[in-house]
Amino acid sequence: MTTIEGKMNMKTQVLYKSRTGNTEKLAKAIFEAVPGQCKDIAPLEGQTDYEMGDIYFIGFWTDRGSASVEVLDYLGSLQGKKIALFGTCGMGNDLEYYKKIEENIRVFIEDDNEYLGAYICQGKMPISVREKYLSMKTPENTKMINAMLRNFDMAMLHPDTQDLEGAKAFVQKVFEDIRKEELQYE
Structure with missing residues (x-):
């Protein structure tokens, strides 16, 4: 039995934007899990001359419930491709929130592409975020800020081995x- 890569001669691109290294860790795990040799991995740095692929795994860090403009613009430029998303999010380990992030980003994928799903996990945040939370603390919002600080501290452990294994399973x-899908058309 041949692999899907060999049978369909598909080129897989793993492109990502990483701010703190979290998404880069996921990208490397995803690249490792992609079958076959017809694959490439590169940071998304604004260029548009990546070697073209058939399947794209596009990685992002979460910025106010979405991805950076660079990632969104690149997603909008792809046509006739199979696209899967992956990303990291500092806030919460919350599947409902992750689903909202996915929906916010997915709308930038043109309709002539085939959307393959998303994998999102928690990722550590810069220490400046914790300092910002502390500076915002007042007697009125202590409970909320303490919850944000606890989330920040938990995020420092991510992405962990379980997150990376989840990316590979995705x-x-x-x-x-x-x-x-291909077997249905044979």
């Missing part, structure tokens, strides 16, 4: 789904 599922 890649396996994406390729299994592609293979099932």
Whole structure:
């Protein structure tokens, strides 16, 4: 049995924007999990001359519930591709919030692409964020700020081994789904 890469001669691109190194860690785990040799990984730095691929795993860090403008612009430029998203988010380890982030970013993917899903996990934040939280603390908002500080401290442990394994499992599922879809058309 041939691999999906060999059978369909698909090129997979793993492109990512990472601010603190969290998304880069996920990108490397995803790249490692992509089957075959027909793949590439690169930071998304604003250029548009990446070697073209058939399948794109696009990584982002979360900025106010969405991705950076650079990532959103690049997503909007892709046409006729299979696209999966992955990202990190400092706030919360909350699946509902992650789903909202996914929806906020997914709308930038043009309709002629095939959307393959998303994997989002918590990631550590810069220490300046913790300092900002502390400076905002008042007697009236102590409970809320303490919750934000606890979240910040928990985020410092992420992405962890479990997060990276989750990213790899996401890649396996994406390729299994592609293979099932292709078998339907044989």
